[in-house]
Amino acid sequence: MSDSATMNDDRSLVINCEKVTRTYNEGPGKLTIFSDISLQVSAGESVGIVGSSGAGKTTLLNLLGGLDKPSSGHIDICGQDIHRMSESGRARFRNRHLGFVYQFHHLLPEFSALENVMMPGALGGRGVRQASEQATAILERVGLGARLGHKPGELSGGERQRVAIARAW
Ligand SMILES: Nc1ncnc2c1ncn2[C@@H]1O[C@H](COP(=O)(O)OP(=O)(O)OP(=O)(O)O)[C@@H](O)[C@H]1O
Ligand SMILES: [Mg+2]
Structure with a gap:
C-alpha cells in the first residue's frame, strides 16, 4: 500500500x-x-x-x-x-x-428513498416515527426532499448515491 x-x-x-x-x-x-x-x-x-x-x-x-x-x-x-x-x-x-458508502449504492430496490434511509435507525431501535423524521431531514439536506417516495429505479445515478450517503450518515 x-x-x-x-x-x-x-x-x-x-x-x-x-x-x-x-x-x-x-x-x-x-x-x-x-x-x-x-x-x-x-x-x-x-x-x-x-x-x-x-x-x-x-x-x-x-x-x-x-x-x-x-x-x-x-x-x-x-x-x-x-x-x-x-x-x-x-x-x-x-x-x-459506522456508515458505508459503496461504489455501487446497494439500496433496496423495493423500498423508497425514505424507507432506505430510515432502515438503519428503525432496525437499530429508534422508533419508526423518529427514524422517519431524521431520515427526512437528512434527505432534505442532500437535496432530495422532493424525492422521498421514489424507489431507487426512479432516481438518477447521482440521486441514488446521495440516498446511500444519507443512509450512512
Ligand atoms: N478471500 C481472499 N483470499 C485470498 N486472497 C484474497 C482474498 N480477498 C482478497 N485477496 C487478495 O488480497 C489482495 C488485496 O485485495 P483488496 O480487495 O484489498 O485490493 P484493493 O486494494 O481493494 O484493490 P482494487 O483497487 O483492485 O479494488 C488482492 O491481491 C486479492 O487477490
Ligand atoms: Mg478494492
Missing part, C-alpha cells in the same frame, strides 16, 4: 489501528496482504487510502469497518476494540457508529 495520510493531534481519536496484519491461507503457506499497519484517525478528519489495484485497500477498510478480522494487531473504534466484541455486539456497534 503506497500511502495513508494521517494526522494526529489532540482531537478525540475515532480510529486507532495498531500493527494490523491480514494474511490468507494459501495452500500450505500464507499470503500476506499487508503487515503491521498502524494509523490513527481523529474526529472531523478526512483520510484517503491510496494504493494500486490489489494493494489491500478494500481489505483494510473491511477491517476498519468491523466486517473482517485482522490476523494480528488490534483496531479500536471510538475507544472500543471492535474485534473483541461478539458478532451481534459488533453488528450493533456498526449500526450505531
Whole structure:
C-alpha cells in the first residue's frame, strides 16, 4: 500500500489501528496482504487510502469497518476494540457508529428513498416515527426532499448515491 495520510493531534481519536496484519491461507503457506499497519484517525478528519489495484485497500477498510478480522494487531473504534466484541455486539456497534458508502449504492430496490434511509435507525431501535423524521431531514439536506417516495429505479445515478450517503450518515 503506497500511502495513508494521517494526522494526529489532540482531537478525540475515532480510529486507532495498531500493527494490523491480514494474511490468507494459501495452500500450505500464507499470503500476506499487508503487515503491521498502524494509523490513527481523529474526529472531523478526512483520510484517503491510496494504493494500486490489489494493494489491500478494500481489505483494510473491511477491517476498519468491523466486517473482517485482522490476523494480528488490534483496531479500536471510538475507544472500543471492535474485534473483541461478539458478532451481534459488533453488528450493533456498526449500526450505531459506522456508515458505508459503496461504489455501487446497494439500496433496496423495493423500498423508497425514505424507507432506505430510515432502515438503519428503525432496525437499530429508534422508533419508526423518529427514524422517519431524521431520515427526512437528512434527505432534505442532500437535496432530495422532493424525492422521498421514489424507489431507487426512479432516481438518477447521482440521486441514488446521495440516498446511500444519507443512509450512512
Ligand atoms: N478471500 C481472499 N483470499 C485470498 N486472497 C484474497 C482474498 N480477498 C482478497 N485477496 C487478495 O488480497 C489482495 C488485496 O485485495 P483488496 O480487495 O484489498 O485490493 P484493493 O486494494 O481493494 O484493490 P482494487 O483497487 O483492485 O479494488 C488482492 O491481491 C486479492 O487477490
Ligand atoms: Mg478494492
